[in-house]
Amino acid sequence: MNVSNTNLWTALVTPMLPGGEIDFKSLEFIVQKQVEAGNGILLIGSTGEGLALPAGDKWKVVEFVSKMNPASPLMVGVGGFDIELQKKWIEKCNPLHIDAFLLVSPLYSKPGPVGMERWFRALLDRSEKPCMIYNIPGRTGIKVPPEVIMHLQDHSNMWSLKEASGSLEEYNAFRMAAPELDVFSGDDALLPEFVPSGCNGLVSVASNVWPEEVHQFTRLCLERNPDLPLDLWEMASKALFVSSNPIPAKVLLAEKGWIRHPELRLPLTPDELTDKSILLKADSEMTLWYAKLKTEKTN
Numbered sequence: 001m002n003v004s005n006t007n008l009w010t011a012l013v014t015p016m017l018p019g020g021e022i023d024f025k026s027l028e029f030i031v032q033k034q035v036e037a038g039n040g041i042l043l044i045g046s047t048g049e050g051l052a053l054p055a056g057d058k059w060k061v062v063e064f065v066s067k068m069n070p071a072s073p074l075m076v077g078v079g080g081f082d083i084e085l086q087k088k089w090i091e092k093c094n095p096l097h098i099d100a101f102l103l104v105s106p107l108y109s110k111p112g113p114v115g116m117e118r119w120f121r122a123l124l125d126r127s128e129k130p131c132m133i134y135n136i137p138g139r140t141g142i143k144v145p146p147e148v149i150m151h152l153q154d155h156s157n158m159w160s161l162k163e164a165s166g167s168l169e170e171y172n173a174f175r176m177a178a179p180e181l182d183v184f185s186g187d188d189a190l191l192p193e194f195v196p197s198g199c200n201g202l203v204s205v206a207s208n209v210w211p212e213e214v215h216q217f218t219r220l221c222l223e224r225n226p227d228l229p230l231d232l233w234e235m236a237s238k239a240l241f242v243s244s245n246p247i248p249a250k251v252l253l254a255e256k257g258w259i260r261h262p263e264l265r266l267p268l269t270p271d272e273l274t275d276k277s278i279l280l281k282a283d284s285e286m287t288l289w290y291a292k293l294k295t296e297k298t299n
Contacts, residue, residue: 001073003100003130003159004182007201008218009040009075011047013208013246013253014061016263022060026259030208031065033258035072037211041065045077045102046139047205047246052265055085059092066096075132078123079104087126094128100159101127104134110142117148124152130159132203135174136186137165146170146177153178162186162203168193188214189237192230195221205240208249209256209283213290229289239282243272252279 012034015026034041043065044050044058053061062076076093078086078101090101103123105116124131133152135144143165152158161178163171164186171194174183182200185191191202201222207214220228240248247264251273254262262270273279 001099003040003073003075006040006073007222008038008207008215009042009184009201009203010034010207010211010214011042011045011203011205013250013259014044014048014050014053015250015253015259016261016265018261018263020263020265022057022064023260023263024064026261027061027064028068030253030258031068031070033211034207035070037207037215038072039207039211039215040073040075041070042075042102042203043077045079045134045203046136047208047249048077049246049265049268050077051079051107052268055089058089062093062096062098066098069097073099075100075102077102077104079107079134081107081109083119083122086123090123090126094126098129100130100132102132102134102162104136105140105142105144107140113145113148116142116144117151120148120152121155124155124157127157129157131157132160132162132184133158134162134186135165135170136162143170146173149174149181150177153181160184160200163194166190168197171199172197187237188240189234191218191221192228192233195224205245205249206237208246209240209252209258210236210286210290213286216290216293232285232289236282236286239278242275242278244268247273248279251276252283255280256283 015023017023106119137143160182162184184201184203185194188206202218250262253259
């Protein structure tokens with residue numbers, strides 16, 4: 001599939017059973033929800049707890065969804081600190097029915113720009129798919145310098161950037177460094193701020209629990225619709241980060257009956273979230289907004 005036609009990617013959670021095993025029944029259900037909404041699907045990213053899963057479980061998730069052959073593009077997360085393991089992971093995934101890779105900046109080591117560029121170039125060279133580079137300093141401990149993206153923008157497999165530093169200033173610096181590159185917001189809440197600077201779309205946590213609602217909000221946002229429910233969007237986005245992601249998303253998905261359990265891999269646990277009221281309020285208001293939007297369309 002042509003990844004350039006997809007403006008919304010859902011960073012899909014990885015459903016688990018109480019013993020920690022992958023819940024494939026729930027996984028199939030939530031994949032289908034994303035397909036029905038027309039969203040791209042990102043597997044085993046941060047929200048999918050990719051770094052907490054052993055290689056065998058990651059492979060089971062990717063292989064399972066790939067064999068579903070969903071009518072939505074699939075992207076697979078690549079992240080860690082061992083370059084040889086990351087290259088081997090890409091090589092293993094290349095033959096599958098997937099459409100792109102998400103390349104996370106190296107963890108823990110805090111390289112300079114030269115090392116960072118060589119890390120990404122080594123992964124881009126191994127890929128047979130378009131790649132999105134992921135700037136997420138809050139999780140990796142280091143920012144991707146704009147000059148790294150500038151130097152990599154002409155690589156044949158370099159497709160886009162997921163910017164999640166939380167800074168409009170840093171987003172604009174990437175835009176200046178690589179003006180022709182697709183850039184996606186990696187923060188749900190910041191999509192409306194990034195769009196005036198030429199944002200191409202969103203890689204979303206919120207679309208796990210509101211796949212159709214977030215699809216429509218993203219479309220309206222990219223169309224510069226003046227009637228965006230910005231207060232609702234801010235409230236809903238904040239609700240999904242009242243504790244570490246993906247705890248709130250999994251708790252709400254379980255409340256909605258879309259996954260059977262809110263189980264996570266340690267050190268994350270649903271027991272961190274003792275008050276679900278803000279999540280339930282956000283779910284109710286997002287559902288009402290979308291229902292009203294659909295009614296207005298049919299009248």
